[in-house]
Amino acid sequence: MQLSNARAIVTGGVSGLGFAVARHLVAHGGKVALFDLNDDKGAIAVAELGDGNARYFRTDVSDEAAVAANVDAAKDFLDGLNVAVNCAGILGAGRVLGKDGAMPLSQFQTTVMVNLVGSFNVAKAAAAVMQHNDASADGERGVIVNTASVAAYEGQIGQAAYSASKGGVVGMTLPMARELARFGIRVMTVAPGIFWTPMVDGMPESVQQSLSASIPFPSRLGKPEEYADLVAYILGNAYLNGETIRLDGATRLAPK
Numbered sequence: 664m665q666l667s668n669a670r671a672i673v674t675g676g677v678s679g680l681g682f683a684v685a686r687h688l689v690a691h692g693g694k695v696a697l698f699d700l701n702d703d704k705g706a707i708a709v710a711e712l713g714d715g716n717a718r719y720f721r722t723d724v725s726d727e728a729a730v731a732a733n734v735d736a737a738k739d740f741l742d743g744l745n746v747a748v749n750c751a752g753i754l755g756a757g758r759v760l761g762k763d764g765a766m767p768l769s770q771f772q773t774t775v776m777v778n779l780v781g782s783f784n785v786a787k788a789a790a791a792v793m794q795h796n797d798a799s800a801d802g803e804r805g806v807i808v809n810t811a812s813v814a815a816y817e818g819q820i821g822q823a824a825y826s827a828s829k830g831g832v833v834g835m836t837l838p839m840a841r842e843l844a845r846f847g848i849r850v851m852t853v854a855p856g857i858f859w860t861p862m863v864d865g866m867p868e869s870v871q872q873s874l875s876a877s878i879p880f881p882s883r884l885g886k887p888e889e890y891a892d893l894v895a896y897i898l899g900n901a902y903l904n905g906e907t908i909r910l911d912g913a914t915r916l917a918p919k
Contacts (some may be wrong), residue, residue, distance in 0.1 A: 669688050673750060699726065809853075815833045853908075890910060
């Protein structure tokens with residue numbers, strides 16, 4: 664797929680990894696629909712990208728009906744839909760047995776609903792639209808890229824909910840790719856390591872330096888632009904399908 668032909672929904676698209684993807688696609692001639700829940704940042708993002716290139720849709724990705732409605736609206740704005748990139752997510756940190764007792768089930772459920780169910784909601788709604796696209800020369804009609812985390816593999820203490828949700832994203836990648844293959848829709852997942860995101864920006868500098876030192880090479884946090892570069896490569900390489908790619912500088916998370 665040529666990036667100039669990308670008509671993309673990007674969840675979590677007004678900041679962090681999602682905004683980096685949106686900016687990269689627009690810079691190469693694509694159009695984006697930004698699904699997020701921050702109206703102020705949504706307005707800022709659209710102003711930077713240009714209102715002819717981007718539109719913000721207030722979207723709770725865990726709400727099935729709202730996602731379906733906004734996917735249809737996004738398709739109209741984009742004049743088509745052939746890319747969905749799921750970057751929306753929450754950390755949901757908390758110990759199974761904390762100082763105040765066992766983790767409330769609602770906390771676990773909320774993390775899974777946003778990170779896993781939200782990714783599924785957007786993917787299935789987008790695929791329902793993409794299946795009707797005209798096929799490219801090699802039969803492709805669309806690409807879905809989900810975001811997991813290295814915590815899907817080496818979850819730390821306090822990440823039971825987060826790791827479970829991201830592990831679910833990894834687990835659904837291959838079966839979804841196999842199922843959607845008959846429609847010419849590819850499904851890929853990226854598992855980032857420790858990246859500069861709004862969550863990290865709020866950490867003390869000493870913590871940021873410690874995180875950077877834990878990464879073998881390059882010994883720094885990942886840049887959102889590097890995530891966007893990988894997503895762009897996935898879109899352009901039609902033989903990438905059904906796989907999760909770690910983007911982590913060879914880091915492996917310690918227990919805590």
